[in-house]
Amino acid sequence: MIEINQLSKMYPGGKGIKDLSFEVKQGEIFGFLGPNGAGKTTTIRILMGFLRPDSGAAKIRGRDTWQERTGLKRIIGYLPGELHFFDRLSAQEILLLFIQMHGNHSKLKENYKKLIKRFDLDIRQPVWKMSKGMKQKLGLISAFMLNAEILLLDEPTSGLDPLMQKVFIDLVLEEKEKGTTVLMSSHQFSEIEKTCGRVGMIREGELLTVEDIAQLKQIKRQTFDIRTKNEEAAQYLRQSGLHILHEEGLSFRIETSGNLNVLWRVLAETQIEEFHQQPLELEETFMQYYH
Ligand SMILES: Nc1ncnc2c1ncn2[C@@H]1O[C@H](COP(=O)(O)OP(=O)(O)O)[C@@H](O)[C@H]1O
Ligand SMILES: [Mg+2]
Structure with missing residues (x-):
């Protein structure tokens, strides 16, 4: 057309x-x-x-x-x-x-x-x-x-x-x-x-x-900020296989690409106090695409 x-x-x-x-x-x-x-x-x-x-x-x-x-x-x-x-x-x-x-x-x-x-x-x-x-x-x-x-x-x-x-x-x-x-x-x-x-x-x-x-959704990485309720939950998260970009005390920044299943499973099995998804900016999508 x-x-x-x-x-x-x-x-x-x-x-x-x-x-x-x-x-x-x-x-x-x-x-x-x-x-x-x-x-x-x-x-x-x-x-x-x-x-x-x-x-x-x-x-x-x-x-x-x-x-x-x-x-x-x-x-x-x-x-x-x-x-x-x-x-x-x-x-x-x-x-x-x-x-x-x-x-x-x-x-x-x-x-x-x-x-x-x-x-x-x-x-x-x-x-x-x-x-x-x-x-x-x-x-x-x-x-x-x-x-x-x-x-x-x-x-x-x-x-x-x-x-x-x-x-x-x-x-x-x-x-x-x-x-x-x-x-x-x-x-x-x-x-x-x-x-x-x-x-x-x-x-x-x-x-x-x-x-x-x-196809873009498949490669789209997303980041999440998670705070666990206690050290035990934090330990669970560290061993979960999730990709941790950054951690401080009980607060973690997690990155996923494509499939969110592991994240959902960990969230369901752990004591979580706060959960926040970082909005994905266009520029990041561009940068990720190049990666
Ligand atoms: N009439 C114009 N004269 C000179 N430069 C222009 C004119 N219109 C747009 N530009 C320049 O051309 C480029 C593309 O502009 P534009 O098509 O409006 O971009 P977008 O819509 O993606 O923001 C920009 O750098 C803009 O400054
Ligand atoms: Mg324009």
Whole structure:
């Protein structure tokens, strides 16, 4: 559905994307993961036909994204990384305007009403009064309401609270059921992991790798902080075969990779006072990948 072939785009400052190649199949949810400045937005803007590549090509349904930018926009639902709406209009006016631009279909009006409810957005407020999170909801509603064949979502959960992140994840999973093709960028591994089948990792404009999420999970190491109740339990833990990174008194930092069965067994058989999982940052996932 999306083919990116040796795509390069350099900005005057010498930053951009270099020789990027990957593809997203029809019905696939593809995560585009990388730190700030990696080139995610640049790639998505080329797919939208806002930027012309220096060399290489991007195609959607076999059509060049620059040459056919006008026609292709009809089949794409797009969430920009930076949202700019007309400040004086209300969310409702903006959404109705988008619906008009898309042929005023009654189905779209139904969709938009459902989405407003799910995102719990007050549509009467003018944009200039809206918080970053509210604008993000408005952006998401305008992308999801279109029943588009393809969704291009640039950092879709930025500014959303955890409850709304959950709403977003549910919506993506529903799109997956419908067979929509989704490309979403993120700098957080956790949200990609919940929705995507494959992930492309990009850094400094270059694609490092494309991986199956299921395979990444196998190599994903996790660290846990555990405090045992007494010295006897601490001794048990030391002999358990778990990989201890660090210990001090009754406190341990444990590392696991892939299979958590041993950890669960030890936890069940030992007196544990505290247990805490260290959140896994993107950079660590990158580093682990290299290891
Ligand atoms: N219009 C521009 N002019 C010059 N440099 C730019 C421009 N847009 C982006 N860049 C630079 O290109 C690199 C990639 O940016 P971007 O695609 O926005 O990354 P990401 O979305 O992954 O954070 C960054 O170093 C950024 O500073
Ligand atoms: Mg960006």
